[in-house]
Amino acid sequence: MRERSFFISPRAALIASALVAASAVFLASMPLASVNLGTMILFIYPFILLLIAGLAGFAPAFGAVAILALGMYISSRSLAASALSALYLLPPLAAWMACELLKKPFWHTVGIMLVAYIAAVLAIYIMLQAQSGGNMAAWGAEAAINGLKTLPERDVLLYLFSRSGILQLNTDTVGQVFIENGQAWSFTQEALTELY
Secondary structure (H helix, E strand, O other): HHHHHOOOOHHHHHHHHOOOOOOOHHHEEEOHHHHHHHHHHHHHHHHHHHHHHHHHHHHHHHHHHHHHHHHHHHOOOHHOOOOOOOOHHHHHHHHHHHHHHHHHHHHHHHHHHHHHHHHHHHHHHHHHHHHOOOOHHHHHHHHHHHHHOOOOOOOHHHHHHHHHOOEEEEEEOOOEEEEEOOOEEOOEEEEEEHHO
16 A cells, blocks of 8 residues: 555644544534534444545544544443444445555445445444344333433423423323422423333
8 A cells, every 4th residue: 555545744643632532522522522522423423534545545534533432432321332432433434445455446445335334234233233132122221211311401302302292291290390490490290201
């Protein structure tokens, strides 16, 4: 493989790493950090990583994957989420680097990268199916409820869901559903039981 494709420009590598790290820190500092960062990892960062690999080289792109996996671990406190993020992002990059090494034509490279991406998504799906015992919907709902119990923004999120009509309180629930304590408020225990 040519040295140029592995590490093209130190300046571009530094800028790319700084931008990825800054965006990961920004997303990790927002409410629902793991959801925000996970969504960006699913939809935006694969394209950004390909741009980094093309402009700065493969070494900075793999470094960006490490930064994103670390950011996912910090925001979700889950090693599994971090590993799944890396597993999702690495195969297309590794396939592109292998195609550069083997000097494959453009359309072969595109096909190999697509197959690598599909294989990664399929592997993640199979692992999640095995972990959930074949019932991923119920497992995901239970994980969401357990995560909601520990979420600092739980009451704000439930309030937004109840105001938008996504969640509704039972009509038998009477009286005040909020407890105001100084500057903040929260749902009563009866309302929380009804909501989830």
